[in-house]
Amino acid sequence: MSLLTNVMDHSLDDGYAEAAERRRAEGRSRVPRTVRARLWLGLGLILAALVVTVGAVHARESAPEVAKERGELVRRVDDGSAHADALEHRVDVLRADVQSRQRRALQRHGGGGESVAEVLSGAVPVHGRGVKLVVDDAKNAGSSGGSGPRQSDGFSDTGRVRDSDLQRVVNGLWASGAEAVSINGQRLTGLSAIRAAGDAILVDNKPLVPPYTVLAIGPGGKMSTAFQNSADGRYLHALQKEFGVRTSISTQAALRLPAAPSLIVRTARPLKTGEGSTS
């Protein structure tokens, strides 16, 4: 604190007091009024005013410049993101175009009509009777901290539905005669993957949120019975009994399943003729 006290106490330059003391000792008047003294004072004030004015002018001149530079940067960032948005939009348009062309080409060359291959590969939306199976985590699974599937604290909560559980359920449905299956509105194809990332279950790399609604098109009651008697159905039953996983199965008179979001063409041959090659 002594430093601050010192600064406070000696706020006035000590030189003034000393000069006054000297003057008194010499017996001169308190404030000298010679021309030289006044010139000195004027010079000092000129300097002081000059420095302050230059500082003020400088600060004022550089302020708009800084703002201008900033505005220029902001403009460039905006331009860049607008450009990126436009490109993204173009990518989307082109992707949709490619998809529709693919779909058309597949329809033209893949036999047409609702062939078994089309239904199984998820190329066309399907509707019909089937089975609705809802699987959800156990009531107490991971409910301690939030409800999201990512906020779990490790392997302790056994009531959580795992990706392997869903895999068994879906495989069991296929085995029981399902012709088309979707999970939470995502159509499964012959190449769909059910995987896990952390605690979230991914279908074709898209995360799902519980409860998991599995819709399967097939011979309603027969499929339901077949599934519940199969090994996978019993597995699900065991999950329900042992770990409190909530499941419900019901036959539905009319189900609508969308087409798979995109079909990937793995083998293709260019046409012999020039048809459709230029666009």
Next chain:
Amino acid sequence: MIAVLGLIVGVVAGLVVRPVVPTVVEPYLPIAVVAALDAVFGGLRAMLDGIFDDKVFVVSFLSNVVVAALIVFLGDKLGVGAQLSTGVVVVLGIRIFSNAAAIRRHVFRA
């Protein structure tokens, strides 16, 4: 009279001539301004105290500006320029503040 004239001449010169501040001394300009303000307020207070001395004023002004700039320059070379300029501003700011308070006491008697 000469004092007021000096002030006006200084301001006008600063506005008209628009001296280009070299980029080398640019970082020290704010410090110089604060030092100049400190000297001016000190002089004003001394005048009101009746112990004003023109020589002390001019010398203290010049040395304040030079020493403040020098300290900051040295700090820049040592890599602690920002901290040292903060220190200079704090010390000069406290002085300006207490001098302004003394001037206020003189003028308003309160």
